[in-house]
Amino acid sequence: MHIIIVEDLEADRKKLMELIQYDFNKQNQTVEFSCYTNCDVFLKEYHTGICDALFLDIMMEGTSGIDAAKKVRENEPNIPIIFTTAEPNFALDGFSVHAMDYLMKPLSEYKVNWCLKQLQEYIATPRYISILEITGWGHSNIIQISLDNIVYAQYHNHTVEIHTLNSIHRTRLSFQDFMALLPQNGRFYICGRGLMVDFDKVERITNGMFIMKNQQNIAFSRNRNTEIQKAFAEWIFVRSRKGV
Secondary structure, eight states: OEEEEEOSOHHHHHHHHHHHHHHHHHTTOOOEEEEESSHHHHHHHOOTTSOSEEEEESSOSSSOHHHHHHHHHTTOTTSOEEEEESOGGGHHHHHHTTOSEEEESSOOHHHHHHHHHHHHHHHHSOSEEEEEEEEETTEEEEEEEEGGGEEEEEEETTEEEEEESSOEEEEOOOHHHHHHTSOOSSSEEEEETTEEEEGGGEEEEETTEEEETTSOEEEOOGGGHHHHHHHHHHHHHHHHHHTO
16 A cells, blocks of 8 residues: 655654554555655645555645645545644544544554554445446446446346446346445445435435435335435445545
């Protein structure tokens, strides 16, 4: 794993590196670091795909960690960002850019260990699924579908219809086998018999209806309204907490 640390205080920078290295050594895993003492130099050298995670101090001369994170988010909406700071008043600002975690100084082994556990779980989550798509009478092709493109899926006539932002894909999988391809983290929610919705694409929920961000409306049983509202609220909290 390649981690970038932007921290102006040498002692804090070394402490963070030591704690991360110690945790990776315990797991028999390797980690590489790139370090910067300010965000302005970091942003000049940064480009998409350069690292697996960012640890940003918030209060530094020049561009702040929060503003640097906003710049990074313009091109990489899903990269894990972890803020480090001695000031608790910036926590809400950190959540505004979907920070995965917010580490208060002085850093401890417990705090960093918990953070790295969340980071590795996030990185291990697949970004695509592969299916055998029905393309015509008796014909099919293997395709990859980005999880970020899925809106909802529905099962009928022995076929799963996967509705994405741009198209509809069909595959002859059982609904159970299709769901097994997806991350089991609360995002892809079974809300009816043979019906799954990606909570990330939901704008809001009314009584028995998903109002999707792409203006689609998807109905579900009103008897499950309270249960689904609770599950949606839990996912929103998890997403804001982890930057998922």
